[in-house]
Amino acid sequence: EVQLVESGGGLVQPGGSLRLSCxxxxxxxxxxxxxxxxxxxxxxxxxxxxxxxxxxxxYYVDSVKGRFxxxxxxxxxxxxxxxxxxxxxxxxxxxxxxxxxxxxxxGPVFDYWGQGILVTVSS
Amino acid sequence: EIVLTQSPxxxxxxxxxxxxxxCRVSQSVRNDYLAWYQQKPGQAPRLLIYAxxxxxxxxxxxxxxxxxxTDFTLTISRLEPEDFAVYFCQQYDHSPWxxxxxxxxxxx
Numbered sequence: 755e756v757q758l759v760e761s762g763g764g765l766v767q768p769g770g771s772l773r774l775s776c777x778x779x780x781x782x783x784x785x786x787x788x789x790x791x792x793x794x795x796x797x798x799x800x801x802x803x804x805x806x807x808x809x810x811x812x813y814y815v816d817s818v819k820g821r822f823x824x825x826x827x828x829x830x831x832x833x834x835x836x837x838x839x840x841x842x843x844x845x846x847x848x849x850x851x852x853x854x855x856x857x858x859x860x861g862p863v864f865d866y867w868g869q870g871i872l873v874t875v876s877s
Numbered sequence: 878e879i880v881l882t883q884s885p886x887x888x889x890x891x892x893x894x895x896x897x898x899x900c901r902v903s904q905s906v907r908n909d910y911l912a913w914y915q916q917k918p919g920q921a922p923r924l925l926i927y928a929x930x931x932x933x934x935x936x937x938x939x940x941x942x943x944x945x946x947t948d949f950t951l952t953i954s955r956l957e958p959e960d961f962a963v964y965f966c967q968q969y970d971h972s973p974w975x976x977x978x979x980x981x982x983x984x985x
Contacts, residue, residue, distance in 0.1 A: 797978075798965060798976050798977065798978045798979050799914075799922065799965055799967075799976040800975075800976070801973055801974045801975070801976075813972060815973045816973070849921055849922075854924075854927070856927045856928050856931065857908075857928060859908065859910055859928075859969055860908075860910065860969070860970065861910060861968075861969030861970060861971070861972060861974050862969055862974065863912040863924055863927045863967065863969055864914075864922070864924060864967075865924050865933065865934075867921035867922055867923070868921060869920075869921055870921055
C-alpha cells in the first residue's frame with residue numbers, strides 16, 4: 755500500500771524557516787517524480803514544486819522560487835521542502851504527492867497524496 | 878499561467894440525482910491533459926479522472942469526464958452519499974500545473 759506521511763509543520767514567524775519531510779513507503783520511491791502541493795485555509799490547491807527521480811531536475815511555482823528548495827534522499831525514501839523567508843501567504847496545508855505522467859504526458863497528475871501538514875506563518 | 882474556472886461554485890442535489898460540474902480553461906489544453914480530483918473535509922484530494930475521461934484505479938463508473946479544448950465536464954451519474962464533497966479540475970499541459978477553485982457538491 756502506498757503511504758506518504760508528512761512531518762515538520764508548525765507555527766513560524768514571518769521571515770522564518772521550516773523544513774518539511776515526507777516519508778514514502780509501499781512503492782519504489784526512486785522511480786517516481788514527487789511534488790509538494792499546498793492548500794491555504796478554505797482555498798483551492800496550488801502546486802508548489804516537483805523533483806525528478808534522481809533529484810537532478812527541480813521546478814517551482816514562481817511565488818516560491820528563490821525561497822523554497824525541494825530535495826530528496828532515495829536511500830531514506832524521503833522527500834523534503836526547505837522553506838525560507840516565509841510569508842503570511844505561505845500559510846497552508848502542505849501535501850506530499852506522487853507524480854503520475856499518463857501516456858508520457860508533459861506534466862503530472864497526482865495519484866497518491868499524504869494526509870497533509872499545516873504550516874502557519876504568523877507573528 | 879493557465880487559469881481554470883469551475884462552475885457552479887456550489888451544487889445542491891439529492892442522492893440519486895445526476896451531477897454535472899464544469900471546468901473552463903483560459904487557453905486550449907493539448908493532448909487531453911485535464912484531470913479531476915475529489916476532496917472530502919479533512920482529507921487529501923483523491924485522483925478521479927485523468928486524460929479528460931480515464932478513470933483512476935478504483936474509481937466507480939458513475940464518474941465520467943468529457944470535453945475538449947477549453948471546456949470540460951465531470952459527471953456523476955447517480956449521486957451516492959459518499960460523493961458529497963469538493964471537486965477540483967487540474968491542467969497538466971503548461972507549467973505551473975494549476976487547479977480550479979473547486980465545486981462543492983452538497984446535499985440538498
